[in-house]
Structures are given as structure tokens and as C-alpha cells.
Amino acid sequence: MKDISKATIDRLPLYLRTLRVAQDEGRDVISSEELGRRLEITPEQIRKDLASFGQFGKKGVGYYVNELKHSVNNILGLDNHWNIAIIGIGHLGSALANYHNFVSLGFNLVALFDSDPTVVGRTVNHVKIMDIDTLEETIKELDIHIGIITVPGQFAQEIANRLVKAKIKGIWNFAPIKMKVPDGMHIVNEDLSIGLSCLSYHITRKPR
Incomplete structure (x- = not known):
């Protein structure tokens, strides 16, 4: 090709x-x-x-x-109906979990994970939040293809390592760090601070 x-x-x-x-x-x-x-x-x-x-x-x-x-x-490849999971159900993770266009785009949100015991067991958009300790077994059980990382930066690489070990097909990373993943692992990085900083640059220089 x-x-x-x-x-x-x-x-x-x-x-x-x-x-x-x-x-x-x-x-x-x-x-x-x-x-x-x-x-x-x-x-x-x-x-x-x-x-x-x-x-x-x-x-x-x-x-x-x-x-x-x-x-x-x-x-x-949107007709593959990829199964996805979100790891880290804070403000951003919850917002993504409530994104109703996942299904129309061909993605199935099947799992949510967090380490906070006060959060585990709750549901967001009809999906139950599971303990992060069950990550690998749940990926295999539910045939999860894509992991979305929304945890704080200091924990993100560890989560990425676990996703790779669990043989995930792709990672969508929202943590503000540069991930180290093996060759062949598909990863897309979204850094919200970069977008806002670029916007700030342009409006700062816009003639008043």
C-alpha cells in the first residue's frame, strides 16, 4: 500500500x-x-x-x-465498531464518557477505569466504573481495542505500559507527557495546553 x-x-x-x-x-x-x-x-x-x-x-x-x-x-475503518475504554474518570474522563457521538462514529464505549474507591462502582453514561486493578483482564474479556488515557501525567506512562502489555491496538492520550511506546503501537496525543497556547499567541498579536 x-x-x-x-x-x-x-x-x-x-x-x-x-x-x-x-x-x-x-x-x-x-x-x-x-x-x-x-x-x-x-x-x-x-x-x-x-x-x-x-x-x-x-x-x-x-x-x-x-x-x-x-x-x-x-x-x-469506522465500520469496525471498535471497543474503547477510558482510564481516569475525572472531569475530562467523565466529559469524554458522556460524548454521545462515539456510537455514531463507530466506537463502542464498553469500560471505564479509575483507582479512586469513591468513584469505582458508579456509572457514567450507563457504563460502570471499574477498579484499575482489573484493567488487563477486562481488556481481554471485553475485547477492548482502544484505550483513552485521561489520568494525571505522573501516572500516564504506567497506564500506557499496561495497555501495551494487554495488547491494546491503539492509545488516545490526553495526559500532558510524551509517551514511550513500542514501534507499531498507534498513539495519538492530545495536549489541550498546546491548543490554548497557540490560540493565545494568535489573539495576542491580533490588531486591536
Whole structure:
């Protein structure tokens, strides 16, 4: 399989979201120009991105919304219905657990973990919070594919190590540290402080 740039992959969820909106609007066909207008991306870039994965649309007509949505969904692997778990049910972990779009995106929230005995046993969004000591056995029992880490930074690497040992397929890390994971382990890092700091930079320099 040929290498696909990260920028192209990062744009695919944007295409999928826009196609869903277009479908909700009752659109059957959409052009690359219309997609580009909605996303502020050039039509040429959209056509180039999609061409990386095959032939889509009809010249002079555009893209059939439902067909392209299904194709992009398939490219992203969202029809695999991945089982996910959140480790660390503080404010951020609870907010993520209450994110109702997981299911529509193709993810099944099946487990929550925490080490705080006052939290263990409670439910968030109909999912019971389990003791962190049961992490490895529960991953195997529930066939969990993705672990979302929302614990404080000082505990994050230990949790990542345990997830790797339990043969998790991917990690979504919200802890503010650089994780060390084996080659082949897929990890996405989300650092909220970076996003806010970049925003601060731009608005600081905006002419008043």
C-alpha cells in the first residue's frame, strides 16, 4: 500500500463530517467545489486526497453523498465498531464518557477505569466504573481495542505500559507527557495546553 500523507489522513474526518451534514440536508450529490467551499480547502486538494484511495464521483456530476460517505467511513475503518475504554474518570474522563457521538462514529464505549474507591462502582453514561486493578483482564474479556488515557501525567506512562502489555491496538492520550511506546503501537496525543497556547499567541498579536 502506498504511503498516504498525515495531512491527507487528517482531512478525511473533515470530509466525512461535511458529507454527513450534506446528507442531513437531503443532498444526493455534492461537487468538490461545494466541499471545498464548506471546508475552505481547494477542490484540487480534495480530488487529490480522494484519488489516493481510488476513483470516486462522476465527472461533470460530482460525488454521490451517501456513496462517498460510506467509502470514507470504510477508509477510516469506522465500520469496525471498535471497543474503547477510558482510564481516569475525572472531569475530562467523565466529559469524554458522556460524548454521545462515539456510537455514531463507530466506537463502542464498553469500560471505564479509575483507582479512586469513591468513584469505582458508579456509572457514567450507563457504563460502570471499574477498579484499575482489573484493567488487563477486562481488556481481554471485553475485547477492548482502544484505550483513552485521561489520568494525571505522573501516572500516564504506567497506564500506557499496561495497555501495551494487554495488547491494546491503539492509545488516545490526553495526559500532558510524551509517551514511550513500542514501534507499531498507534498513539495519538492530545495536549489541550498546546491548543490554548497557540490560540493565545494568535489573539495576542491580533490588531486591536
